[in-house]
Amino acid sequence: MKIGLIGSGGVGRALIGLIGERDDVELIFVLNSRSGVGDQSGLDPKKLYEFLGGNRDLEAYEKVGFGVWKFDEILQAFKVDLLVEATPTNKRTGEPATSSIRLALENGVHVVTANKGPVILHYRGLKELADRNGLGFGIGATAGAALPTISAGENDLLGSRLLRIRGVLNGTTNYILHLMETEVMSYQAALQKAQEEGIAETDPSQDVEGWDTAIKMTIIANALAGTDLALEDAEVVGITHLTIEDIRSAKDRNKRYKLLGELDLDAENPRVLVKPVKVSGEDIFYGVQGKNKGIQYITDNLGEVTILGGASDVRGAAAAIIRDILQIKKNF
């Protein structure tokens, strides 16, 4: 399968590394915001992976690098079966990713994306475009990455109806809450430690205010339950107001705070709710500690199916893209 990639950051580079370990996918072009590299007879992913470790200017790569590009011309110049879109997320406009994805789907190219912007803003339309053209649109990397939320929902629950979804989907907040409990730290101190360890971002607001969880819950619901929810429909409370006393008083009752996303699909107006919830030892999420994540699907016929996954790093996110590529290879 011939692959083109937009985005040569951490996840993009890790993906190139994983492609180098396989012989069933072939890398044809890689683009970033400034430059690109392409070879219809196949790039050497191992060599390119090394190159990107020290240099992001693809124009300088071997004899096949080039400067500023236009995506419609790239799609003419290089024939690929599948586009991987892995540029940074813009949650307000979804651009330039949405335009690239649309152009690929209009030109008969499957798409796999790790970019939450186009998926939270335009999932329904892009999925319909893909379906109309008999193409795959893989979004697993946008909703849990290494944790197979979408794959499990699409495959493992086949034939059962989703009634409710519960998720602990943000590793950063789970880690901060873990520190607050186990090391008796204030929210600010725990956040700072998580930032020093490279787990929380410099601007952590998306995570700690609950929006990352809300985005993932919305994406999962729209992909699996046929809803057409927007992020604005969600009711979101983060963890920034929690005090050491809150955590201690929960612990005294053998409970633990988790930033939980919930969605009752049988409600009159299904709505994603995100808030810190005290869970007891009987709750499946009680033991999901540290940077770990999990999703629970409550179904009519299969009962409760819960998937727990390890912390996501760029390798896990890249492996989630590979999974989507191989599922499209298998299903189309």
Add this chain to the structure above:
Amino acid sequence: MKIGLIGSGGVGRALIGLIGERDDVELIFVLNSRSGVGDQSGLDPKKLYEFLGGNRDLEAYEKVGFGVWKFDEILQAFKVDLLVEATPTNKRTGEPATSSIRLALENGVHVVTANKGPVILHYRGLKELADRNGLGFGIGATAGAALPTISAGENDLLGSRLLRIRGVLNGTTNYILHLMETEVMSYQAALQKAQEEGIAETDPSQDVEGWDTAIKMTIIANALAGTDLALEDAEVVGITHLTIEDIRSAKDRNKRYKLLGELDLDAENPRVLVKPVKVSGEDIFYGVQGKNKGIQYITDNLGEVTILGGASDVRGAAAAIIRDILQIKKNF
């Protein structure tokens, strides 16, 4: 999709019930050890479900029941796309299920089975026969039923390599251990209570001596990791020797016994090990209580992916069969 079914016991009847709720699968024949019923234009699953609630002699069903049958003649008389084999398990011979499955696959009919016998004894050969004829061979219901062990391994881990497998796969023993801990009961008293509640069987040896776990681990490994392990290769210790003192002393150290199946695929001679293991609160299986089950896949690229599922009943087992049917419908 036109379906034939062998086996009209609890799971078979529940499957007929679920087929009655769908319009994408059509029931053509149902057979049991004494009699059968068939209609090429489709049986009424709702009516048949009701009938089987009171009467197992299918010869008496409407005008389309018949007596003793031969399977090769059935395959001539009724055209189906897929056979569901759901007769009782015989783990020594795998018969008559293995012969029925082979005959179906030789005649271009997909197979889904809930019968552990043919799968533990002949998986490799039957899978190769299915592959050669471009057919599906679904075995999810034999290895966890509602818990999607096989589906998750085949779909959610695509592109990653399995390194180790750990599983708490037997609900009955998990429930007995739960009773021993929470109600401070002896093994014998807990077993008796589980039997009274219809959770443990009259002859509980397959469960409590660990063989059910060993069978599931072996099936999962052979299906997902390309091994060709036999049940005799497994090293199996059950829970019958555990005392109240064992359980209490574990609890004093905040640990809990689980009947754990383990397989290290990177070992020189990979071998299924089943034994009661004391797990701490840090272990993902610590919180898998009561009749619940779980499987953990340790992979190279996706890290650890754990699937936890509710207790299996006949409806869950039937839903697992439906899942396999729909996956074959999707993939072939």
